[in-house]
Amino acid sequence: MISFHPFGGAQEVGASCGILKLGMRHILVDAGMRPAARPGQSRTPDLEALKTFSLDAILITHAHIDHTGCLPLVASLFPTVPIYATESTIALMRILLLDSARIMEQEHLAHELETPLYDQAMVTETLARIIPVAFHQELRPVAANQEIAVTYLPAGHILGAGMLHITSPWGSVLHTGDISVGHHRTITGVDLNTLPQVDMMICEGTYGNRSHTSRKDQEQNVVATIQQVISQGGRVLIPAFAVGRAQELILILKAFRTSGVVSPVTIYVDGMCKAVCEAYQQQSHDLHPALQKFLTNSQRPLFVDPTFGVLAVHQGMRPRVIASDEPAIIISTSGMLTGGPAPLYATKLAQDKRNAIIFTGYQDEESPGAAMLKATQGGTITLNGQRVTLGCPVYRYGLSGHADLGQLEQVIRLVQPQQLVLVHGDRDALSHLAARFKKLAVAIPAAGDVVTLTRRAPTLSVQAGQRLDLHESTPAVVEPMAEPTPLKPAPTLADLYAIATANGIPARPWTAIELGAAWYGTAYQPTLRPLVEGVLSVARSHFRTKRLGSQTVFTPRPVLESGEPNVAAPPKPQPDDRWDVVPIGQIVLVLGSAAPPDRVQLGLITGEPTGSTVPLVVEAWKSASQVRDTIQGVTPMNRLEWVVLEHAEIQAQLKALRATVDAIPIDVLKLWQAQNGQPARLETLMATAPTLEEQVATGITLMRRGLLVWKRDGSRWIPKPFDSLNDQALITRHLELITQVGAVVTHTKDGRTGTLTGRGGWLQVEVRWDSGALELVKDGLVRIII
Structure with a gap:
């Protein structure tokens, strides 16, 4: 039964x-x-x-x-x-x-x-x-x-x-x-x-x-309302459920902004939405196929993307976002205004008729969100424990999941x-x-x-308060179930390589999940993923490895006539990180034989590796190939069009790129603080920068100054504990200054005034002076006055 x-x-x-x-x-x-x-x-x-x-x-x-x-x-x-x-x-x-x-x-x-x-x-x-x-x-x-x-x-x-x-x-x-x-x-x-x-x-x-109205129409209505508010100088708050709804809204706004329908104002993402966006991207194999393709092709974040004007709000900057009157779109939890930062934003925005609050999901009858929808402009509502006059319009659109x-x-x-x-x-x-x-x-x-x-004669018996009989006799088995498929033994690296190159499959990136599912078939389950990833952890002899979006992907190396992979001898084990060679046309970081500071160069891979050397043009070195061990980091920046140029022309392009990235301020201390003591690979730290140029600049800066606050353990960069650092007072002052985005400062020597941008270098902060000029200034030469 x-x-x-x-x-x-x-x-x-x-x-x-x-x-x-x-x-x-x-x-x-x-x-x-x-x-x-x-x-x-x-x-x-x-x-x-x-x-x-x-x-x-x-x-x-x-x-x-x-x-x-x-x-x-x-x-x-x-x-x-x-x-x-x-x-x-x-x-x-x-x-x-x-x-x-x-x-x-x-x-x-x-x-x-x-x-x-x-x-x-x-x-x-x-x-x-x-x-x-x-x-x-x-x-x-x-x-x-x-x-x-x-x-x-x-x-x-x-x-x-x-x-x-x-x-x-x-x-x-x-x-x-x-x-x-x-x-x-x-x-x-x-x-x-x-x-x-x-x-x-x-x-x-x-x-x-x-019945839901057309999803397409609802999206267009939401966007039209937002654009109307923005065009009038107002701000829009969208209280959103952290899981699902917030991500949908971000993608909708990014799509309509790309098409030019939505003005390029800042989109702020606050509350639990931020962590959920990261989880969505990390679990990209369950996302819409179009998003998986986007991650593979664009190598850009799906949701929070500073270069696209989508910013994550951290607790230190929230008061300034709330207090600001600049047109903006704010997506924040919770969706019914029952908690999270959304009630804080609503308390401020609701009082100005230029603004708007938009709900896009279910509202419990007793929730503050439902109360706001029932209220009229000019009436009072309770938000965040305060009685507030509702001055702005409130809208509701259906984007239900x-x-x-x-x-x-x-x-x-x-x-x-x-x-x-x-x-x-x-x-x-x-x-x-x-x-x-x-x-x-x-x-x-x-x-x-x-x-x-009941199996043979279905009947409905709903009885209030009835308890199930825990001692009911077991019905006779109608027919035995088939035995589960026996699990295959763990694959070898050669097994996974054979899958990726079978039947003349063109070389393409594969994920560990894809390879595991292909090996185990219907018996594959997520518990086997670590086992497959363990096999692939030594994949360099058969695969090129690379990060695409949130995934590590494995591209099979070419097959020789013998059927064996065309592999080069692996590099000798070294005490620090040794990077795999990446595709032709990739920009890499290269070290000389001297100590890393001042010897970090940019290089362009011009061909496949031969033995332990790689065809590589370096910005300031004469040799046309380098030992593989000199490659210390790679970037997702591809300049395949440079490969056909003459050696001197490639060097000129690399030097120009170097001049560009050297002018980009990279705050090593801010990056160190963000890691919160967690180790990471150099390529992962570089990937935290929003643009390709900033990623290259991050890699160079870390190789120059990173070891002041990190220690290296093979492929891992481990943040040093604060109490082990030198100049702790200076570091504390810098980390305090760097969070004061928009704060008014004065130059202690010449009296100029400007505002902090939130960016910086080593014990330096970036200031936009009242003249409009941007400048990196030593921490000790600025003083906050407002």
Whole structure:
């Protein structure tokens, strides 16, 4: 027998949590929180009822806090139960749950509220227990019954979101979690052609009583409103959900700015959005194929991109962004103004009629966002604990990540369940959706109800307060499940090379995920990724390695007539980093035999390596080839058009490039502070710069001065602890000055005044003088006056 017992998320949006009972086995799906709990309402599902069950597994559909916010507490109640989620969901949960624990602790200390549900240590322990699962990879989550199989199907809602297709001897189930059918800019929607037909379907119904307007029209309406406000000298605040919505908005604005529709004002990204944007890019293999192609081809950030005017707001600069009156677009959490920096911005912006506040997502009836939408201009609202006069207009547009009424109906009719259970929506939305299915058994349970399916004659029995029988006899097995595919042994480097060059495949970059999936086939899962990456860690004999976007990629070397890779002898082991040779036309950093300072040169690779040497023109050296060991760093800058030039012409181009990059100020101390003690490769540190020229300048500056605050351990650059540095007082003063962007300063010798730009060099800050000139000035020669 199959039955479903919800403990939350039924006839409501929030605290999604329910048990699927398959025979005598119990699988918990999600463990969410009510992020906008009403006064007197618990933030958690019915945990007392949950404690009466013995769980076999916990499955997480996606990372949103209304589906995961209570997981650390639930995990502590069932310390030996395995937890499963997709790799991208785990990456997002790490951000959301740690932030949730931090906020609960702050609320407790500030307002002496109830004890936090969990702390950051519990979150860390829970995350360590979660087992990653790949999409379309069959999973056997119940150790005591291998006939229960689960497959995660892409749900299209946010990065990593999955529907659960469960098969068992007692019948099949599809639990949708939250789904989206339409393709979005960040991810693709549910593939309607691959939906299974099942006995029981547990389906979300958030928008079961309404239809979305055209996504294209909504995007254009949002942009038109923003442009109107900007053209009037106003500022726009978009409170956004950190996961999914913020990323969509950034891509929309970047697209319309590229086409010239949106003015090039600064787009500020604040709150948890920043960390989530990084996670999205790191999990690029789950993004929309168009974004994967963009990362591969452009080698630029997807979201926060200073050279495109999209800036991440750090805590030190937030007061200045709030206080500024310059036209700008601000995207900040939270989406319902329940927390995060968004209420701080709203308190200021709401009072000026030139500004606008735009909502693009679901608003709980009791949230400040809903109150603002109901208010009229000139009325008062409460924001961030203050009574504020609402002077600016407030708009609402639909950019939902949920399927609407028509899309939900389409999905349900394709699945053709014998039993339909509707959850995750208010009573009106779920009832409206249920009315579309006159001939189908539909249940709309509340928390504490039970929906039961019998295999042969499906019947609906929803009884308030009913408890599942833990001692029910196990039904007879209808037919045995097929044995899981045996796992192949770990690949060798030659195996992976053969995959990348099979059947005359043109040489192209491959990711570790692609190669692993090609080797293991349907048996591949994310837990095997570290093993494949371990094999590829010594890939230089068979592959060229390079960073593209957020991925390390592996391009197979040419194949000789013998079928062997055309490899050069590897360089001798050295105590410091030895870089692989990169494609012809790449700009590289080259060191002489003397000490690194003042001997860093720019070079251009002009041909394939021969033995231990590389054909290389260097800006100030005569030799047309260099020992491979002299190459200390590479940049993504490609100048293939220079390769055909004469040696002297290439040198002239390199010298001109050198003059350009030497004029770019690079703040080694700021970069050192940003690493927060974490080691990194030189190429990774260089990649933090927004432009190619700045990346080259960063590499040169680090080779010259970096060892003053870093130590090198082979390929790693490790920031030295502050207490081990010389001139600590000077460094402290510099790091304080560099954060004062826009502060008015005076020159202590000649009295000139200007403003700090936030950039600097070694113990120098960049000042834009009132005359308009930019100048690097020693820290001791400037004094802040405002």
